[in-house]
Amino acid sequence: MAKTAALPPIVHPELDEITVEGVLRALADPVRLGIVRQLAAADCELACGALTVPVTKSTITHHLSILRQAGVVAGRQEGTTRYNSLRRNDLDTLFPGLLNGVLAAQR
Amino acid sequence: MAKTAALPPIVHPELDEITVEGVLRALADPVRLGIVRQLAAADCELACGALTVPVTKSTITHHLSILRQAGVVAGRQEGTTRYNSLRRNDLDTLFPGLLNGVLAAQR
Numbered sequence: 001m002a003k004t005a006a007l008p009p010i011v012h013p014e015l016d017e018i019t020v021e022g023v024l025r026a027l028a029d030p031v032r033l034g035i036v037r038q039l040a041a042a043d044c045e046l047a048c049g050a051l052t053v054p055v056t057k058s059t060i061t062h063h064l065s066i067l068r069q070a071g072v073v074a075g076r077q078e079g080t081t082r083y084n085s086l087r088r089n090d091l092d093t094l095f096p097g098l099l100n101g102v103l104a105a106q107r
Numbered sequence: 108m109a110k111t112a113a114l115p116p117i118v119h120p121e122l123d124e125i126t127v128e129g130v131l132r133a134l135a136d137p138v139r140l141g142i143v144r145q146l147a148a149a150d151c152e153l154a155c156g157a158l159t160v161p162v163t164k165s166t167i168t169h170h171l172s173i174l175r176q177a178g179v180v181a182g183r184q185e186g187t188t189r190y191n192s193l194r195r196n197d198l199d200t201l202f203p204g205l206l207n208g209v210l211a212a213q214r
Contacts, residue, residue: 020212024135028128098208105127105202 010068010075010082018071020095026070027102031055032063036072036086040103045076045083117175117182117189125178127202133177134209138162139170143179143193147210152183152190 027033034053039046048060055063064084067073071090076083091099134140141160146153155167162170171191174180178197183190198206 020209021135021137021140024131024209028131028135030128033128095208095212097204097211101202101205101208102127102131104204 010077012068012074012087013071015071015090015094018090018094020098022070023072023091023095023098026067026072029063029066031059032067032072033102035060035063035067035084037103039073039084039086040088040099045085047081047083049081051084117184119175119181119194120178122178122197122201125197125201127205129177130179130198130202130205133174133179136170136173138166139174139179140209142167142170142174142191144210146180146191146193147195147206152192154188154190156188158191 027036031053035051038051038053042050048057048064051060053060053063064073064075064082068075071087074085074087076085086099088099134143138160142158145158145160149157155164155171158167160167160170171180171182171189175182178194181192181194183192193206195206
């Protein structure tokens with residue numbers, strides 16, 4: 001049986017590496033906006049499986065990777081489960097009001 | 108001499124046609140962010156020629172069209188000059204905080 005490969009470490013951009021353009025681009029997608037809304041509503045870490053989005057698991061993983069690279073979401077691996085949370089404090093520090101404005105949108 | 112064709116009317120989306128996703132996508136570009144920052148700083152209408160962006164006039168026109176279609180910018184034709192302004196009140200009504208958060212960004 002094939003040995004399970006070690007998962008690559010999860011890399012997150014530091015505060016000074018996060019750009020507003022990158023954040024806007026990451027948020028400008030209906031699936032990723034849905035993920036961000038769910039993480040904001042949960043106000044806690046959510047495993048990928050707990051996210052309700054109309055796409056396959058590998059597509060969720062792809063979108064979470066884009067959100068992580070932009071500095072919107074943080075990921076944490078625990079055993080075989082990856083937990084995701086919104087970097088709300090970091091985003092509020094860098095771009096005060098932006099995230100709340102996005103979350104306030106009715107559509 | 109060729110007769111100058113009448114310019115097509117400038118169409119703007121109504122408030123209920125503006126989506127957060129469309130606004131985010133329109134803002135997620137360095138040139139368009141630059142235009143929005145200048146319109147916000149001017150706090151008045153600016154003719155296309157008054158905008159300082161490192162692209163050709165036709166590219167500015169293209170970016171302004173994207174910003175208009177998303178509901179971010181309003182255009183007004185006066186003779187041969189097109190004036191542009193930020194739809195700040197409309198955006199603040201729909202997505203309170205979003206625009207200020209974007210404008211607060213240092214990068």
